[in-house]
Amino acid sequence: MTIGTHDTGTGYEMKPPSYKADLTEVGRGKPMGELLRRYWHPVGLSRDAGDVPVRVQALGEDLVLFRDRQGRPGLLHARCCHRGTTLYYGKVEDSGIRCCYHGWLFDTQGHCLEQPCEPEGGSFKDKVRQPWYPVEERYGLIFAYMGPPDKKPVLPRYDCLETMDGGEFVEADDSSIGGGGPAIIPCNWLQHFENVADPYHVPVLHGSFSGPQFTNMMASMPEVRFETTDRGVAIRSVRPQDGGKVFYRVTEAIFPTLRVVPNPRVAQFARVESIGWMLPLHDTAFRIYVAGRVKTSGDIGRMRSKFNGKFWWDMTEREHQQFPGDYEAQVGQGPITLHSEEHFGQSDRGVLMVRRTIRNQLDAMAAGRDPAGVSFDPDAPPIVFEAGNYIRDV
Amino acid sequence: MTIGTHDTGTGYEMKPPSYKADLTEVGRGKPMGELLRRYWHPVGLSRDAGDVPVRVQALGEDLVLFRDRQGRPGLLHARCCHRGTTLYYGKVEDSGIRCCYHGWLFDTQGHCLEQPCEPEGGSFKDKVRQPWYPVEERYGLIFAYMGPPDKKPVLPRYDCLETMDGGEFVEADDSSIGGGGPAIIPCNWLQHFENVADPYHVPVLHGSFSGPQFTNMMASMPEVRFETTDRGVAIRSVRPQDGGKVFYRVTEAIFPTLRVVPNPRVAQFARVESIGWMLPLHDTAFRIYVAGRVKTSGDIGRMRSKFNGKFWWDMTEREHQQFPGDYEAQVGQGPITLHSEEHFGQSDRGVLMVRRTIRNQLDAMAAGRDPAGVSFDPDAPPIVFEAGNYIRDV
């Protein structure tokens, strides 16, 4: 096989690649890091906060989660403010956590209560403070606010987790349901968030490639309308059905990291039954917390996809190639995808809309305004999502 | 043991070390990277190109090798030009490979044939191109050209793989025969290439150290003549034998990465029976592809050295110390050897000649000329090597 001497489009002509740091990097002081810090984020299950300290990584910061014996959850910077030992080896007590090295005792707000090696139990303990973050518990999750204190919004309530149908209750899960793989997903969070606004990949990746991972109803190419809302992007897909009906499915990508995705196995035709929050651990890893209405404990975990009848971690390398899912597609984009090498089409309008609306929030913050979806009204009603699976007349 | 107060030559006086980046680094845009890109390189066995995509790393670039169902091998940049997912999870079809994420279909030259999520199957598919590299199959190997298209030479033929003796056929091997260790060798390629022009190490490393790894005939110190040829460096070693004969052995280091080394076990006295091509995977790893004339399938693999009766991977750490081979000697120089700390002798003339001739090619390219050994003549006769083991009269 001889190839012409005037080959075009070869890799030799590629330009040095780059990524959009302002949309992806989550550290304090970075544009996206500061935007993310204007919202509450789940950092653990309620049951993670106990008398054994748990390591938490969130937005690139190393933290320790615990619950004092009075029942108050605490989220402290991991390095003890005295000599820097990690509080992961600390001991949880009635009123806080005690560092293993010299015994300084901190409450859930970082106040230093005891310095046992100091004269009179610590004459300067009021002058030190262990860095801490405010937390609230809701929906079986611990939420933390890691931003500027004077910008702390109220922790939102969501109608789909407040208004129960008969026999329902809320259950939380930390195994990254919806991520298509293990609990910690080694790529930038935005690669997953964009996926929420990308309904066209469903019939390809989850349809013709891996066999219908979801219902056959999801396997056909939809007609899609995208819309920017005051809280993110809504994606409305319509697939014609027999008998003059349409399968109408609405998914929402909500600021800053919410995936509001109706069950792709279409167990029921109704409003969305669960919400997922992505937590960026650092620039190149995230995990997903999910809370949803269930009738039986464990229902959330049972939503996990199988491939070729197996869980992701039981598959061979060859099976991962044959039955790729969201994990393969997104981690396959690299630790942070190289935006300079992308080529967008009509079907990528949702992804572009996500990026544009993020940029709008960055602009709003730069102009001193609050980003979308932030509320300071403790009496605000629960947020009602449009998301769901519905059967409608044409 | 007391040592004098005027110690000289201690490590305290060492200067900060450095290496010659222009001779070693293989990335696009680097001097050596550009020189290497003027030649064809093997990137896999013919049988690697099949209906399961294979990851290929070559000259620091991440690629995917496959063969469409019409039988055409393809070598594409691994990141899909649409949204950046790796084509390693793609599906091989009749006319190309289809990305798992949104189903774009590319042929072996990177033309986009389908965009199933786009209106009318992709109205702008002619405007995108998946970066690709031309490939050719020969000698059981897939060769790729990764350089500027208008500089693409013809893929050379070699007489020793074209002219068969009775019952012979050509066989290829990808297990880095000649490297002395595993298939992927974690150091810069030049450390191995220089070794080809270094016949004096043979009686030491492969003789007195590890016991005669090769024949006793190779264990004595040779008289050596080095010569720069129009395609690299020739090394001619003469060892006197009984009865007024000499063992005459010629090895060649051919641009850019060919090792033309007669069988060191001296199975036959004749022209060289195999060629090895080093493929730099990136700056600090390479592998070796070999093709040779054999009479029995598997003969190439049977050339692999044993040490103390064992394969490299079965040896203990202590055995690696007792029976070091080319792997230990070259990887032991570090990821990229520190040229600033070298001290050359008369016996290193071949190594210096290799470096000087590489520099000459870099100069030639800088002056707009083609490097040595590049031919644009499709009718050029096969290249005849001088390399071989011979018994001659004095």
Place this chain on the structure above:
Amino acid sequence: MTIGTHDTGTGYEMKPPSYKADLTEVGRGKPMGELLRRYWHPVGLSRDAGDVPVRVQALGEDLVLFRDRQGRPGLLHARCCHRGTTLYYGKVEDSGIRCCYHGWLFDTQGHCLEQPCEPEGGSFKDKVRQPWYPVEERYGLIFAYMGPPDKKPVLPRYDCLETMDGGEFVEADDSSIGGGGPAIIPCNWLQHFENVADPYHVPVLHGSFSGPQFTNMMASMPEVRFETTDRGVAIRSVRPQDGGKVFYRVTEAIFPTLRVVPNPRVAQFARVESIGWMLPLHDTAFRIYVAGRVKTSGDIGRMRSKFNGKFWWDMTEREHQQFPGDYEAQVGQGPITLHSEEHFGQSDRGVLMVRRTIRNQLDAMAAGRDPAGVSFDPDAPPIVFEAGNYIRDV
């Protein structure tokens, strides 16, 4: 749980962290690296120097330790000065070590004795020198001097290892006794050295936290006096006992890396029975060599702490959390602790004194003077430490 809108002291206000490079980094040319290089350091047990070359990492340098067949220990730079192969694969001979690649033979002072591939066995061998360091054997250890040759002090003798009680002999150990974990401890050496001058952590970390790892006598909070001596910092702890007695314990942190710590299990009331030398392998790892007077071989190793009845390496993650020791506390400070985030109290006076006295030595060197504890007098008497456990009348 709702938290006020005016949260103070949260992690959001933290400043970018930093560490004191001048006190911690050990490389040649760094302030601390140069200070450390004015002293002898143990680099192996006497028995490590044998006819199998051993890899040694010390102060960031890669070395090879061996003993020629005449019995002389040698410590050479690992990279052969010829072509850079590691001498770890070299062969030990009567008068030195021979490189595996081309057979250059070096004696223990780096003189090149043979170049077998060179004409006449090496006409320029007097012009090359393998970088080496002077070594001396004492107390079962190999000590090396890696500093400027004209500043080489005498290797000190210590009374506690010279003056034996009945039936005692000196034994050496390389398993980092006193480090509380594995032999190689993955953090900066200063985190351990400071710990020696920090007696207050004992009743907390080794007392109330992990249960009395040591004797109950050590579990109470001491009254402590710190003093800068002409060789480091002395820490004198007094704990009242029954019957009008006091338990008087003196620990010393001696330049540059000596831990002179009486047995915390208080096996006997007398002068210190062992010394530990920290060896910084590189900026973020160290190990500890110990030599001590024992009556039974293996006594040093039997000093190793157990936690919950187990050795460190047999503990579960949960047990490491429940029974943290020096390893957890010091490695828990990170690879190099972030000094900018520390808050010191009265009980940290010893740590501050260590830092101040190190700075004084850096200043002395900058002014052309020798650092503390360096002696050039070969007839100097053995150093007598004050360290020990004693019972005294009030």
